[in-house]
Amino acid sequence: MVCLLSILLSLAGCSSPVSTGSASTVAAREVRLWQDAKIFTLVGQLIGSAQRRVLVEMYELGRSEVVRALGAAEGRGVEVRVITDPTVQASRSAVAQLDSLGVPERVYPVDDRRHQIDHVKLLVADDEAAVGGMNWGRHSDRNHDYVLETRLASEIERLVHVFDQDWAFAGGHPAPLPAVAGPVGQTSPGAEIRTMLESALNRAVHRVLAEVYTLTDAEVTAEMVFAHRRGAMVRVILDPNQSYNLHSYAVLRAGGVEVRWYPVPKGVLLHAKIGLFDGELVLGSANWTLSGLGVNHELDIETDDAVVVGAYLARFELDWARSA
DSSP, X not given: OHHHHHHHHHHHHXXXXXXXXXXSSSSOXXXXXXXXXXXXXXXXXXXXXXXXXXXXXXXXXXXXXXXXXXXXXXXXXXXXXEEEOTTOHHHHHHHHHHHHTTOOXXXXXXXXXXXXXXXXXXXXXXXXXXXXXXXXXXXXXXXXXXEEEEOXXXXXXXXXXXXXXXXXXXXXXXXXXXXXXXXXXXXXXXXXXXXXXXXXXXXXXXXXXXXXXXXXXXXXXXXXXXXXXXXXXXEEEEOTTOTTHHHHXXXXXXXXXXXXEOOOOTTOXXXXXXXXXXXEEEEESOOBSHHHHHTSBEEEEEEOOHHHHHHHHHHHHHHHHHOO
């Protein structure tokens, strides 16, 4: 750990949904990658077509049409449960609306002493789920972000377990899940996302292609430099309006890593937290920061599906070409 930090310090001195495909090499057409405003097309479809259950855990819930859709689902007899973060004003307002619609909701008990938030973005509708980085804020559709839709039974099972863990915790009955190695990872409880991310980074031989809203974690930054040094092509796109990214940008550039700023118009964010490591794609709610990987409650998912990987690669190349 000290060695990593020493290297870092020395370096610093010197539109449409993406294609559908399988979520593994053996299962066909089980996942789909969505991006930007089209994510809300998916959200509307999943909630609107649900017949048995709709489970939502959302950091920022501020879209009135989504709240109404949740109320409509409850009204037609679907089991609807919603978990929100108490630190976001829009979510607090949504809670009042949900209550008026008779939708069961709970507020995640964040640890204020640690400046913790419940940063999860999760939707489960019947036997499908959507996991990613997109908030459901009033203007979130302006942002560049990704969500993975999955129908894989093993992933749905794990995601429902995470939701039930959080629902119980919000109801005063903490029962944290044991840490597991798999395609779904959480932070706080546990450090599964850090393990997932660092393992993918350390395994990468050919390429690391990342789009990250906030990158400040020293270990992750160092591991990107190490990947470059062992011959991988490492390219990183960052949000220029996040001042926290300035130091990591300088460190990566000093270490030989290619880094560019995403061209965001006023009022728009590069809000993604996504990386492609050879043929493995990791995305979700966790920023690549100490808070995202060790303090906040976060949720990430990974896939090696060739169609999804190819779709992300195509979008990354477009983003890279227009970044500077």
